[in-house]
Amino acid sequence: MRDSVTHSLVDIRGLKIGATVFAPGEKPRDIEIVHGVDLTLEKGKVLGLIGESGAGKSTIGLSTLAYGRGGIKITGGEIFINGEDILKDSTSDLRNLRGRKVTYVSQSAAASFNPSKxxxxxxxxxxLSHGLCSRKDAERRAIRLFEKLGLPEPETFGNRYPHQVSGGQLQRAMTAMALCPEPDLVIFDEPTTALDVTTQIDVLASIKEAIRETGVGAIYITHDLAVVAQVSDHIMVLQHGRMVEYGTTDQIINNPCEDYTRALVSIRSTIHDETPSRGQPVLKLENVSARYRGLNFDVVKNVSVEIHPSQTLAVVGESGSGKSTLARVMTGLLPARDGTITFNGDILPTALEDRSKEQLRELQMIYQMADVAMNPRQTIETIIGRPLEFYFGMKGAEKRARVVELLDEIELGEGFLKRYPAELSGGQKQRVCIARALAAKPRLIICDEVTSALDPLVADGILKLLLNLQEIEQVSYLFITHDIATVRAIADMIAVMYQGNVVRYGAKSKVLSPPFDDYTDLLLSSVPDMRLGWLEDVISTRKMDSAGN
Amino acid sequence: MPTHLILLVIQRFALGVLLLLASSVLIFAGTQILPGDVAQAVLGQAATPEAIANLREEMGLNEPAVSRYLSWLLGALQGDFGTALTNGADIGSAIAKRLSNTLFLAFWAALVSVPLAILLGLIAVRFRNRWPDRLISAVSLATISVPEFVIGYLFMFFVAVKLRWVPSVSMLNDSMSLGQKLQSIALPVIVLTFVVLAHMMRMTRATILNVMEAPYIETAELKGLSRFAVISRHALPNAVAPIVNVVMLNLAYLVVGVVVVEVIFVYPGMGQYLVDHVAKRDIPVVQAAGLIFASVYILLNMTADIIGIVANPRLRHPK
Structure with a gap:
């Protein structure tokens, strides 16, 4: 045995990670993802790894288990865990490392649990597989962890199958799975990103408590600086596989040195002044209810809202609150069961098939997943040109000129005409989808979680673009989102949905000011604040349990 | 078991019965439109028209087809398949003997081939794209490509004739002990195993490789489990339904498709019985054999469906 006192828990030197890319029609080529990163972590401390997608944070996290997803390989550098160079380990040494000394909590616990066990x-x-203790003792440990993590009925919780518990509970169960063998290091890879904000806060609090009580060292990976600020001692900011800045949590949050870090810290700063309601509403819903076939209850219950010209109505709520269903009702994909929808002063037929081409043109949609909303085999010119042809009968040079105009409006330019969706980044794809919706010259665009799949800085750019376009084109938005920061940035009016009902509705300044109803209070207070100690403050002042419990 | 699961199973079962009825209609109709007349076949070319007419009357062949079908079906449901035209023997008891022989052969072939196929599939996944995988794939492809009668005669020549380890003809009788019986059927069991192994092995490999892409496999790997434990404990249980499907299809083949192998080894099973009586235009026997083959096929596939339903944890343990 080596002398464990003199070694850091994790000591990474000059780590380089590469992958082989198999692009269709090209020769496989090697690329480098992580370009020489150094990192140390002492026992019992928590290091936050933060950066946007492609920064290499998950890849670095998994490298402490000597593991690479797909074709990812560690190509250089050294990784010491408790002073032992794990890159020189044999297969059996690695087995001894994984699941015993280092464990892993993934983003999607729902997919990471075996559904049949x-x-x-x-x-x-x-x-059991590492022979650490008997099954009885292991189960006793697990039950103690269930209690610690605030899982319901800890004695019998383990008897359930993964599909029988909620997403937030699964994420906590995965944390229990990682802590059960009493490891030295746990890698948390975006453990709360897939959760609703009110659920995230409970999971975050229980993870933090479990880390503190067990004294385990942890690497906490996330793209959300406000989240990592609550749990970590140190933070490392990564961009494109390189370290940008490293410091204590306090220094990174309050005195960031690098421009990139400053941009991350100030990300939720887009402010938009409220546009007052003027003139006749573009869209008016009166007592609209809807349900899916085979259900005996309404998913959208008695909803009445209005959207005025050049205004944005933000519909905010958690998953399952009925906000996307509301959009389906407006578009006619799910005909309303009851109530009336008025569009431009006329009653709109509830079913899509009964609407006129003109009505279809004036109501457009943008979706969350830009890549699946476009035909991958069509060029950008074809994609944006299609509504021009369909609604306005444009052809040839006229159509092309208009497409170029639209490309300029979304800040991409003529160079993108002949490109295919696969050649674009996530943010660029979403811009093309916006241009396609604008091409129809609509009066209202329904935006369904359009920034949720994007990195914060990219999402910020999309929001700014949408606001600019609103001024130029005088278009109204119905903006569906679960993210309060997005709502603050873009909305004029807000409707808060909870279990199919609109529980709070009105101008942004009114809805976001006290006095709050219990649910809105819970929702607002659950959004992580970019300051230390926020988590403790909010847990101690809550009035209502989150929907995930 | 939760009630909706029982309902699903009952539904499958009812569907199976319906399918069996439909195939009985097909079998009956098929044998009706075959050229030639049963009475003619029994009496031979030299028979007088009067004799044929008398026999037709006696056999009830002048009745309408629907009523003949119904009385045949009712009889079959009670295990009465009528008597063979050629020798007047009771078909039911003749088939019972033959069927039990065929099932005996199929049982031992399945007992060897199914575990072997799954094990080889697991090994192929474990050493994916390395030499054990390639070897297993190549050999199993070769055995499935060579017709079974070629494999059969090759084995007969080398193992039975040259080495004299086992008899070349697989005779069975009641006085034989189990050991003697097994020795007698060794060759057909080996040949059948070769025929059905490849399908099951390749399906096991493909299904498990598909499951291996799932995130929970990564979880298992990061627990430090051995590669084989990951495959057998985490991948296999989630690949059960498709594997059971192909296993059942092959089991059905072991009962229904053994005709060639039974003929090669002169094995007294259903296949040979059927071939003999088709040659003799013994329609009632052909009908009875057809109905039994259809039942076996439907029963095994229904079992596969039901296992698939029961193996799904979401159906077995609802929220």
Whole structure:
């Protein structure tokens, strides 16, 4: 045995990670993802790794398990765990490392649990396969962890199958699975990103508590600086596989040195002044209810809202609150069961098939997943040109000129005409989708979580673009989102949805000011604040349990 | 078991019964439109028209087809398949003997081939794209490509004739002990195993490779489990339904498709019985054999469906 006192828990030197890319029609080529990163972590400390997608944070996290997804390989540098160079380990040494000394909590616990095994069998598996303790002791450990993590009925929780518990509970169960073998280091890879904000806060609090009580070292990976600020001692900011800045949490949040870090810290700063409601509403919903076939209850209940010209109505709520269903009702994809929808002063037929081409043109949609909303085999020119042809009968040079105009409006330019969706970044794809919606010259665009799949800085750019276009084109938006920061940035009017009902509705300044109803209070207070100690403050002042419990 | 799961199973079962009825209609109709007349076949070319007419009357062949079908079906449901035209023997008891022989052969072939196929599939996944995988794939492809009668005669020549380890003809009788019986059927079991192995092995490999892409496999790997434990404990249980499907299809083949192998080894099973009586235009026997083959096929596929339903944890343990 080596002398463990003199070694750091993790000591990474000059780490380089590469992958082989197999692009269709090209020769496989090697690329480098991480270009020489140094990192140390002492026992019992928490390091936050932060950066946008492609920064290499998950790749670095998994490298401490000597593991690479797909074709990812560690190509250079050294990784010491407790002073032992794991890159020189044999297969059996690696098995001894994984699941015993270092464990992993993934972003999607729902996909990371085996659907055909009971939770308990999976949670104690590491302990048993490494011969750490008897099954009885392992189960006792697990139950103690369930209690610690605030899971319901800890004695019997493990008897359930993964599909029988909620997403937030699964994420906590995965944390229990990682802590059960009492490892030295846990890698948390975006453990709360897929959760609703009110659920995220509970999971975050229980993870923090579990880390503190067990004294385990942790690397916490996320793209959300406000989240990592709550749990970590140090933060490392990464961009394109390089370290940008490293410091204590306090220094990074309050005195960032680098421009990139400053941009991340000030990200939620887009401010938009409220446009008052003027003139006749573009869209008016009166007592609209809707349900899916085969259900015996309404998913949207008695909703009445209005959207005025050049205004943005933000519909905000958690998953399952009925906000996307509301959009389906407006577009006619799911005909309303009851109530009336008025569009430009006329009653709109509830079903899509009964609407006129003109009505279809004036109501356009933008979706969350830009890549699946475009035909991958069509050029950008074809994609944006299609509504021009369909609604206005444009052809040839006239059509091309208009497409170029639209490309300029979305700040991409003529050079993109002949490109295919696969050649564009996530943010660029979403811009093309915006141009396609604008091409129809609509009066209202329904934006369904259009920034949720994007990195914060890119999402910020999209929001700014949408606001600019609103001024130029005088278009109204119905903006569906779960993110309060986005709402603050873009909305004029807000409707808060909870279990199919609109629980709060009105101008942004009114809805976001006290006095709050319990649900809006919970929702607003659950949004992580970019300051230390926020988590403790908010947990101690909550009035209502989150929907995830 | 939760009630909606029981309902699903009952639904499958009812569907199976319906399918069986439909195939009985097909079998009956098929044998009706075959050229030639049963009475003619029984009496031979030299028979007088009067004799044929008398026999037709006696056999009830002048009745309408629907009523003949119904009485045949009712009889079959009670295990009464009528008597063979050629020798007047009771078809039911003749088939019972033959069927039990065929099932005996199929059982031992399945007992060897199914675990072997799954094990080889697991090994192929474990050493994916390395030499064990390639070897297993190549050999199994070769055995499935060579017709079974060629494999059969090759084995017969080398193992039975040259080495004299086992008899070349697989005779069975009641006085034989189990050991003697097994020795007698060794060759057909090996040949059948070769025929059905490749399908099941390749399906196991493909299905498990598909499951291996799932995030929970990464979770298992990051627990430090051995590669084989990851495959057998985490991948296999989630690949059960498609594997069971192809296993059942092959089991059905072991009962229904053994005709060639039974003929090669002169094995007294259903296949040979059917071939003999088709040659003799013994329609009632052909009908009875057809109905039994259809039942076996439908029963096994229904079992595969039901196992697929029951293996789904979401159906077995609802929220």
């Amino acid at each position: 009971r939770l308990m069998d999976q949670i104690v598996e590491s302990c």
